[in-house]
Amino acid sequence: MKHLLSVSDLTLESATGLLDEAERFEQALLGREVRKLPTLRGRTVMTVFFENSTRTRVSFEVAGKWMSADVINVSASSSSVSKGESLRDTAMTLRAAGADALIVRHPASGAAHRIAEWTADGDDGPAVINAGDGTHEHPTQALLDALTLRQRLGSIAGKRVAIVGDILHSRVARSNAFLLSTLGAEVVLVAPPTLLPVGVSSWPVTVSHSLDAELPGVDAVLMLRVQAERMNGGFFPSPREYSITYGLSEKRLGMLAEHAVVLHPGPMLRGMEIASAVADSPKAAVLQQVTNGVHIRMAVLFGLLVGTEEGAAL
Ligand code: CP
DSSP: OOOBOOGGGOOHHHHHHHHHHHHHHHHHHTTOSSOOOSTTTTOEEEEEESSOOSHHHHHHHHHHHHTTOEEEEEEGGGSGGGGTOOHHHHHHHHHHTTOSEEEEEESSTTHHHHHHHHHOBTTBSOEEEEEEETTTBOHHHHHHHHHHHHHHHSOOTTOEEEEESOOTTOHHHHHHHHHHHHTTOEEEEEOOGGGSOTTGGGSSSEEESOHHHHGGGOSEEEEOOOOGGGTTTOOSSOHHHHHHHHOBOHHHHTTSOTTOEEEOOSOOOBTTTBOHHHHTSTTBOHHHHHHHHHHHHHHHHHHHHTOSTTOOOO
């Protein structure tokens, strides 16, 4: 695999291999005073973010640094993009400056795909990783969510996972729905009709409009952020109605099975889609997701820049 642009780039075997590799990196770093592996020494990794981020950008930077790569962070606001430079010229400039990997977040769906096409040079050119493109995909988020579910539940195959909330604007929902299905989970999307995308009938999922009906039967619930910034000022149902009907309250937490786990990709809108007491409860795996995000991104960078067949050079 040259790039990671979509979870459709992953098979059951390759996705499971990345989850296993992430856990090998976690083990290799455990108890070390200096968290530094030589794995990517001499490689240049560039994060290129045209949208804000805390978790994804930081965890890619930590992942690269823990593997001794040179990590350069490029943000739209501090680059020549703010002077009107095109996406293509920016990408070609970063390739010419020596990028071995470009980690791209962009508000336009398909931006990472286009950059991969533009910067390809036969078999050369940087590896491109999609770190979130518009409402399309966020593949490393789905991988870290899958790793968290596997750790909390013991396995993924046969488990029932509810993805709840603003599916329409969520790249996390799409990537999770397809990856979890590849890994053998049963996925139910829980959302108001107004926050479901056209074409959802072709996704490998079932759809429900009742959170209360679904909660007792699921092994995991993945709460989504309501993405007001993509709603052009309109929000239906109203925030209050949404919170009452689809918010994960303390009362609703009590409807889950004893073993069930709560995920949220962050950033969380506490009091809106998830109550503070739920986000901070032992059932919630929010910070475990963040930690797993570093190890998953180590595995992805390693897989793309070195290759997995020889095993992790730890
Ligand atoms: N989950 C996620 O993508 O968070 P950030 O926007 O902070 O990177």
